[in-house]
Amino acid sequence: MPRIVAERADILPALAEVFREHGYEGASLALIGQRTGLGKGSLYHFFPGGKEEMANAVLDEIDGWFETRIFRPLREEPDAAAAIRASLRDTDAYFRSGRRVCLVGVLALGDVRDRFAERIHSYFLAWRDALASALVRTGVAQEMAASLAEEAVAMIQGALVASRALQDSELFGRMLNRLEGRLLAGSNPR
Amino acid sequence: MPRIVAERADILPALAEVFREHGYEGASLALIGQRTGLGKGSLYHFFPGGKEEMANAVLDEIDGWFETRIFRPLREEPDAAAAIRASLRDTDAYFRSGRRVCLVGVLALGDVRDRFAERIHSYFLAWRDALASALVRTGVAQEMAASLAEEAVAMIQGALVASRALQDSELFGRMLNRLEGRLLAGSNPR
């Protein structure tokens, strides 16, 4: 029997895409096997806990990506306005201008929300608070920053839904641009 | 065999709730039967086309509700600002302040999007255009109205995702209030 994959991290991207496209329940083991190129044997070797462990591994990777690429810069970057601009650019790239969906958002809407409630909660919380922190550092008042951040997080999720529903590939970009304008309205222009 | 339901319209509300809570694929016939109180025999008597026909019937009802309660008033009500305010109030009531989810939005994110693509598309289009029409009548320029309307529709969807993700029962209301402020910024106060 030939070896194909050395580490389970190697298949996480494919795994994530399956969950994104089909949701937790819609991602059958047959589909996962097909898209990752691994049989059930291998899948259960890497993920003894089955689908739930697979989903958690994917969520781990997503958490890690957003933490290093989005959340931490927003919290720590000295030039907060630049960090906000960069985070919106990275967000656009990550979601492929709306062609890709947010797995955490999908899980939040589905009936598996309770199973992953804590992870979903902390992901959204981290995003909102990191953005609020950056806004405060651009000179926005605490309360206003919290409102704007909450709005921004919802806007991004809503833009993903709307861009798919309206099948408008440019809607996501438009929305992010307007969002940038509103978030940085008080700070100096680039 | 006792008769329970006279018309299939009688079970649409329960049917809609099952689809909302579990998505299209997650709504199994067993679950539907349990929640509607009907056996498979009755379900297939009322909906010979199976689940797909059930979902379409639910979407029909949703379309109808929004058309009469939200879209038409937005397009036709002489006092456009009042119509916008009323539509946001009705939206809050319909989605139970975020505790209820938008079935059309859920379908848009899932892998069944293609099967219902046209209905999803026209629902979002109708909402956006009706709102834009009302905004124009309050004195907002055409282009600005289109932007605001697009933003509002996305915001509502995003607020549903965020309120569930953050498990914050007041988020949806806050968001609608801010939305009302932005949409009616140019018109006379109530």
Added chain:
DNA sequence: TCGTTCTTGTACCGAACGGTACAGATTGTT
């Protein structure tokens, strides 16, 4: 009272589901 039509519960179908068991192939170490 008798059919006829409408409605319903139940048994059942093949397929697909998530998950398990395990033998055999590959690999690295000795």
Added chain:
DNA sequence: AACAATCTGTACCGTTCGGTACAAGAACGA
């Protein structure tokens, strides 16, 4: 060369899936 550890394909488990078939009960006009 021989060994254990690692990996993987396949067959199989019980359950649930969407959907079909159908007999029997209720309603109702004749």
